[in-house]
Structures are given as C-alpha cells and as structure tokens.
Amino acid sequence: MTVRVVMYSTKVCPYCMMAERLLKSRGVSDIEKILVDGDDNLRAEMIEKTGRRTVPQIFIGETHVGGFDDLSALDKAGKLMPLLQAS
Secondary structure, eight states: OOOOEEEEEOTTOHHHHHHHHHHHHTTOOOEEEEEOTTOHHHHHHHHHHHSOOSSOEEEETTEEEESHHHHHHHHHTTOHHHHHHHO
C-alpha cells in the first residue's frame, strides 16, 4: 500500500502502540510518526488540526480517523481497509 498514514504520538503511549499494531496487521508498512511529547509547537499543531488533545491522532491520507478507539471501530465496521485502499 502506498497510502500515507500519519500518527501524532508520544514515546510511551500504549494506545499509539496498539494503533500501530492494528495498522501494520492491515498491511500498512510505513507510519509517519510525529512525536508531540516535549514539543509544545507540535502538540499545538495536532490540536489545531484535530480539535483533540489526546494521542494518538491518526490521519489516513487527508482523512482524520481520530484515536485508537476510532480506528478500532472503523476496522470492526469493515471500513478501515476500504479507506486504506482508497487513499
């Protein structure tokens, strides 16, 4: 897959790790991680783009998916793979 996946994350976030595992299990080989711990500018950028303060915040292509719970729900609904393939 050539879809661009971007994930705002921190170094020790367990939900970020679970999101990464789920994405990799669905064939995503490259996840661009933007680490916001210790960088107020990057965290502010994440909040501005998503309206959320928690990590992970995941983008598939231009689509803001949300956090791990949102990603997991999308997968369970059968909508993750089409999103990954359409981007």
